Each structure stands twice: as structure tokens, then as C-alpha cells.
Amino acid sequence: MEHRMPVGKATISIVVPCYNEEKVIAETLKRLCALANRVEDDLELIFVDDGSADQTREIVKSFDSQGVPIRLIGFSRNFGHQIAVSAGIDAAKGDAIVLIDADLQDPPEIIPEMIRKWREGYEVVYGVRTERPGESLFKVATARGFYRLLNEFSDVPIPFDTGDFRLMSKTVADVLRSMPERDRFLRGMVSWVGFKQTPLPYKRAPRFAGATKYPLAKMIRFAVDGILSFSIKPLQLSVSLGMTCAVMAVIGIVYALYLRIFTDIWVEGWTALMIAVLFLGGVQLISVGILGEYVGRIYSESKGRPLYVVDEYHGFPPP
Ligand code: UDP
Ligand code: MG
Helix, strand or coil: CCCCCCCCCCCEEEEEEEECCCCHHHHHHHHHHHHHHHHCCCEEEEEEEEECCCCCEEEEEHCCCCCCEEEEEECCCCHHHHHHHHHHHHHHCCEEECCCCCCCCCCHHHHHHHHHHCCCCEEEEEEEECCCCCHHHHHHHHHHHHHHHHHHHHCCCCCCCEEEEEEEEHHHHHHHCCCCCCCHHHHHHHHHCCEECCCCCEECCCCCCCCCCCCCCHHHHHHHHHCCCCCCHHHHHHHHHHHHHEEEEEEHHHHHHHHHHHHCCCCCCCHHHHHHHHHHHHHHHHHHHHHHHHHHHHHHHHCCCCCCCEEEEECCHHH
């Protein structure tokens, strides 16, 4: 394949989703702007304010970036992390796009290394977390479990222990821009796109300040989204569950008939009946629920609403 990397100076867009990050955002701005001295390429910082209720937006707008272009997309309300990142990708003009969280858990200082790998010819350089200090054992354990489960289900392999911290080429970003789905699970979507991808191990730092925006309920939602938007195996699972029940019922029937016809005893008792009814009811409800999750997704896709609503663009060159 022909080499698509730019030979001379490139533009690198750095996309930062932020939601109520006033405690860290100034430091993030500072550390990202400091990168300008460490890379040959031009930088473009794109902050997506996901409907913050605090001073995040004002801090970004008034930051003195010493010449590094700082652009801001302000949402009309909170649309969610994955959508904020998607908006940033939509607006990015760079030859490569880096996604990074606002809370400095992902060190901006390894971005030059990502750029180097990209220049070697990789279309995607994804960060792999080798250590996650400052995160609860519970979060780390559930995250590990989730990636393993996800890979059991998903048709495309999705690398373990990755987040959204990654660099992607313009080619990959163009494909992402053409994927209109609203259940956006970006790390999976990037794997789906393919091309030459390479991991870059790094140590995840604790959050610089502020609190996580992913409480348990949101984490579970995110995990379910990840699995359901990458696989229809849960549907097949409900079919196998139904089959298993049916087989067990047949065995039961044969057994009961046998006793009734060939012996003097017959099966009685409401316990067995109750267990069978409850078990079947449970299996049916679970299957309907799984089905419902997919139907709900079809419903929200079919409405065809825009993914996000922008309240203001700031710092973008006039069209
Ligand atoms: N974020 C966002 N919208 C949301 C929730 C989070 O833009 O609704 C941003 C947040 O500001 C941060 C990134 O997404 O930059 C990751 O969130 P967080 O650090 O809270 O998640 P964690 O690292 O704890 O999983
Ligand atoms: Mg974080």
C-alpha cells in the first residue's frame, strides 16, 4: 500500500472531551500547549465542552495559549463522553488526531511517541494501560473483566485494557466520520476500521483533580453499549437458553409419562411445578429484555436525530 504519512510538517489535532473539569482544565491546557515545543508538527487543540455546569468553558476560552490554536466546541447540554469525542473528531482538520481525557490520567507527554509511531506507518497507535494507580481495585477489576467479556462476544478483537487515549490517522478518522451509529463505542469502532494498528504501553496516572464522571451505573451502561453495539451474540445466547429449557422440559415429560404408564406412582407436588414456572418465566423475561435492548437501539437509530447539538464554536477559522 502506498505510504500515506505526510513527508514534511503535519498538523496534529488533539481532541479533549471535558465535562465539569474546572479543577484540572487549566493544568491540562498548560501541559498540552507545552507539547508544541516538543514536536516538529503543528498542533491544534480541540476542547469539547460536554455541557459543563462549571467554569470549564470560560477557562478554555480565556486561556493564553502562546500561539497554539485552541478551539472549543460547546454542546447545548451533556451528551456523554463518546459523543463529545466524536464531535471533536468531526471538527478536527489534522493529518492525525489524538484523543485524550481532560483529567490528565493519560500523560500528554507520550503523544510525541505516538506521532513517531504514526510516522513509521501505523494508522492507529492505541495506549495500553500497564498500571492504573489511584483507581479503585473494584474499577480495575471490573474493567479487566469487561474487556475479556467484550472479546468473548465481539466479532472484531478489541485490545485489552485500552481506553480512548490513542492516535489515529486522517484515513481512520474519515472512516469514523462516516459511521453514523449513535451507540458509539469508539475504541471498538476504531478496531473495526482495521489498518495497521499498534499498542503503546503507558502508566496511567491518578486523576489530577476532580472526581470521576463515570459512576457505577454509567460504567455498566457503557459496558452494555460496548457489547451490544459490537455483537449479536446475546441474542444467540437467549436462543440457546430457550433450547436448553425446552430439552429439559422434554426430559421431564418423558420421565413423568414413563412413571404414569409403566408404574403405579406418578409425579406430584407443586414444588417442581413452581420451580419450572419461575425458571421458564425468568428465561423468557431475560430473552425479551435482550431483544428489547436491540429493538430500542433500532428505535433510536431510526429517529435519525443529530448526534449532538452545538451551542457555540470558538476559535475555529472562518469557513
Ligand atoms: N466526560 C465527558 N462527558 C461525560 C463524562 C465524561 O466529556 O458525560 C469526559 C471527562 O471530562 C473526561 C473523560 O470524559 O475528560 C473521561 O471521564 P472520567 O475521567 O470521569 O472517566 P474515568 O477516567 O474515571 O473512567
Ligand atoms: Mg479519568
